[in-house]
Amino acid sequence: MSYSNDLTLENLFDTLSELGLEYVQKGDEINLRNCPFCERGNEKKSPHFSFNAINLVYNCFKCNEKGNLYSFRQSMGLKPIKENPIVIPDQARVSLYRNQPEEYYKAFQKKRGISVETLKKYGVGQKELHGKPYRTYQYVDADGIIVNVKYISADKKMQMEKDAKRTYYGMQFLDYSNPDLIITEGEDDCHAMVDYGWYNVVSLPIGAGKYDDNLHEIDKKFKRIFLVCDNDKVGQKGAEAIARKIGLWKCWNVLLPFKDARECLINGVSEDQIKKAIAGAKQFDLSHEKCAPAVGVEKLLEALQTEERNNSHGIQFNLGLFDELTGGLRPGSLTTILANPSCYKTTTLMNMLVRGCQTIRQDEMAIFFSFEMDASAVGERFAQIMLKAPNYKIRENARVGGDEWDRQCGLILRSCHDSLFITNESYLSISEIIEVVKKTEDVTGKKCALIGIDYLDFIRSDQQKEYDAVRQNMNEIKAKVSRGLNLATIVLCQTNRTVGDNSLEVGMRSGKGGTGIEAASDYLLGVWNDNGTVCGRFAKHRRIDDRYFEADIKRKSNPYCHLEYEDGTLYLKTITYWDGPADIEKTNSSKHNYSKTKQIEGGTKW
Numbered sequence: 001m002s003y004s005n006d007l008t009l010e011n012l013f014d015t016l017s018e019l020g021l022e023y024v025q026k027g028d029e030i031n032l033r034n035c036p037f038c039e040r041g042n043e044k045k046s047p048h049f050s051f052n053a054i055n056l057v058y059n060c061f062k063c064n065e066k067g068n069l070y071s072f073r074q075s076m077g078l079k080p081i082k083e084n085p086i087v088i089p090d091q092a093r094v095s096l097y098r099n100q101p102e103e104y105y106k107a108f109q110k111k112r113g114i115s116v117e118t119l120k121k122y123g124v125g126q127k128e129l130h131g132k133p134y135r136t137y138q139y140v141d142a143d144g145i146i147v148n149v150k151y152i153s154a155d156k157k158m159q160m161e162k163d164a165k166r167t168y169y170g171m172q173f174l175d176y177s178n179p180d181l182i183i184t185e186g187e188d189d190c191h192a193m194v195d196y197g198w199y200n201v202v203s204l205p206i207g208a209g210k211y212d213d214n215l216h217e218i219d220k221k222f223k224r225i226f227l228v229c230d231n232d233k234v235g236q237k238g239a240e241a242i243a244r245k246i247g248l249w250k251c252w253n254v255l256l257p258f259k260d261a262r263e264c265l266i267n268g269v270s271e272d273q274i275k276k277a278i279a280g281a282k283q284f285d286l287s288h289e290k291c292a293p294a295v296g297v298e299k300l301l302e303a304l305q306t307e308e309r310n311n312s313h314g315i316q317f318n319l320g321l322f323d324e325l326t327g328g329l330r331p332g333s334l335t336t337i338l339a340n341p342s343c344y345k346t347t348t349l350m351n352m353l354v355r356g357c358q359t360i361r362q363d364e365m366a367i368f369f370s371f372e373m374d375a376s377a378v379g380e381r382f383a384q385i386m387l388k389a390p391n392y393k394i395r396e397n398a399r400v401g402g403d404e405w406d407r408q409c410g411l412i413l414r415s416c417h418d419s420l421f422i423t424n425e426s427y428l429s430i431s432e433i434i435e436v437v438k439k440t441e442d443v444t445g446k447k448c449a450l451i452g453i454d455y456l457d458f459i460r461s462d463q464q465k466e467y468d469a470v471r472q473n474m475n476e477i478k479a480k481v482s483r484g485l486n487l488a489t490i491v492l493c494q495t496n497r498t499v500g501d502n503s504l505e506v507g508m509r510s511g512k513g514g515t516g517i518e519a520a521s522d523y524l525l526g527v528w529n530d531n532g533t534v535c536g537r538f539a540k541h542r543r544i545d546d547r548y549f550e551a552d553i554k555r556k557s558n559p560y561c562h563l564e565y566e567d568g569t570l571y572l573k574t575i576t577y578w579d580g581p582a583d584i585e586k587t588n589s590s591k592h593n594y595s596k597t598k599q600i601e602g603g604t605k606w
Contacts, residue, residue, distance in 0.1 A: 007070060009053055011069060012051060012069055015069065022157035024047075024156050024157060025206075027234040030051040032047060035062060036049070038060060048060050048062045049062075055068075086165045091146055095146065097127050097149070098120075112266075118191045122137070122170065122187075123138040129153075129159075134151040134157075136151055141165075141167065142171055144172060148160055149161050149164075150169075165214070166215075169187050169204075170190050171202060171218070174200060175199065178200045180222060180226065181201075181218075181222040182201040183227050183242070184228045185204060185229045186260065189228060189261040189262050190203035192260075197271055198274075219246050219247075224251075226251075226254050227243060231260070248286055251283065253283070256274070257269050314331075315328050315329045315359060315450055316328045317352050318355050329356075330488065331487055333523070334478045334489050334521055335488070335521065336523070338506050338527065339527035340506075343528060346372070346455075349452045349454060350382060352490060357416035357450075358416065365444060365449065368421070368422045368423070368451070369453045370422060371426055371453070371459070372454050386412045426458065427458060427460050429459065429460040430480055431480075434484070450487060452491075453492065454492050456474070457493075459477075471515075471516030471519075474516040475516065477491060518540055521540055522540075525539070
């Protein structure tokens with residue numbers, strides 16, 4: 001006979017049953033009425049002795065006994081957990097529990113709301129243990145064998161059959177031809193869903209958050225699984241834990257009007273309301289799921305149609321050509337603005353953040369990570385952009401105060417509906433950037449939809465070489481920030497020495513620090529100064545469709561825009577389409593062959 005020190009939660013429940021110890025489960029805590037060591041306890045107050053259901057350690061707050069499940073079994077004089085075969089309960093003995101008088105079922109129905117018909121169907125009964133009555137719930141497999149029994153007292157003390165199989169409650173009634181399965185947190189919740197007219201329903205053997213590997217054999221037979229767990233913090237935490245073990249991609253979370261299905265039944269919630277709750281069930285967040293199944297093209301086309309119909313295809317900036325070509329910046333996207341110093345790249349980014357805040361939802365926000373300028377300078381620059389006024393005038397009004405200053409402050413707040421936030425902490429790592437985002441979300445109650453980083457060189461890295469640092473930081477911004485936090489990111493980068501002065505065109509390989517910038521970017525904007533006019537173009541664009549359908553791959557349409565600034569505000573005066581060789585990065589002159597030019601009357605803000 002082999003022994004195992006790799007103890008599980010099941011081993012804890014088996015140990016408590018073996019010792020005849022009563023317990024109450026509350027979230028991740030398994031509380032005992034009395035401490036097995038000092039025999040002290042108090043039913044009316046908080047328990048003195050408890051096990052943690054996650055790491056299986058115990059503690060008594062009176063006698064200060066501590067340890068883990070292994071040492072607990074030793075102290076109680078029990079042998080190590082044996083890898084014994086599953087024990088089938090004596091069928092004659094456990095079958096007797098369901099033989100109760102009619103009055104028992106009527107009293108049960110009156111107190112817990114479950115119909116007499118359902119109680120008899122599932123074999124609910126009663127058994128006296130420790131000198132008081134316990135409700136009994138029989139766990140029956142597809143062959144009609146009672147594989148386990150759960151015993152629950154009126155004050156929620158519970159235990160199960162020793163060494164018996166842990167499986168779903170209600171398995172005997174499952175229809176495997178039905179693609180959907182409903183999983184509830186408790187047995188009476190399972191009964192309540194059946195009373196509401198649902199039949200492919202089971203409940204967990206040990207509550208929310210506790211999932212056994214043998215349950216997976218049942219789950220994989222169904223396409224969709226609806227989790228009906230308690231509608232509270234502990235229950236929802238457990239629901240997500242179960243979904244992660246089953247597979248987030250096939251689980252839907254059902255939020256009921258009351259805490260659980262049984263309470264809905266008692267409080268008169270209608271069948272139509274339950275149907276509406278299940279129809280409105282949401283999938284869990286898949287953005288952090290590394291190994292989710294591949295998505296079919298059909299699903300992607302459906303998403304595209306929904307995106308266009310709902311006009312929810314990304315953050316718009318009211319920047320004409322930019323919005324037209326990108327369709328808006330989607331959550332998870334990474335945009336890089338690449339330019340030499342003094343080419344207005346910071347001003348471009350700040351203008352985009354202000355404009356983005358005008359189109360995101362009221363419960364969303366944008367964060368500007370200013371690693372280069374301090375907060376006071378950033379605030380002045382943003383005020384200049386929002387008010388379209390020279391800096392000296394803004395500072396003069398701030399000094400004087402009064403109605404004009406109040407009016408300007410109101411205009412600034414309305415221009416971004418109080419959704420723009422700034423941090424000037426310097427030299428943060430990627431993990432610290434993520435921490436700032438999460439803490440700002442906690443403080444504001446808003447979801448971060450857009451961040452701007454000024455700029456890449458000031459992000460801390462553990463890499464010594466510039467090439468490795470750039471590649472690592474860009475990859476982590478893409479994976480951990482943009483996609484990990486599901487937001488749009490704009491990051492500024494400087495060009496390398498080979499680009500030369502500001503007049504030379506900036507291409508895809510002009511980034512400082514090797515190819516990491518172009519590889520990670522979804523959109524790469526090159527910006528340069530052409531004889532006093534700031535020019536920009538897409539050096540990389542994942543969504544320009546006409547690039548992918550031309551017969552001659554050596555010629556591509558490259559969108560250009562001429563940018564002009566006035567009082568810090570960005571304007572688009574001309575849109576130019578340039579037809580030239582594909583290898584534009586090797587251009588040695590700022591003079592280009594503009595074969596097609598479209599003038600926009602009056603100058604459109606970009």
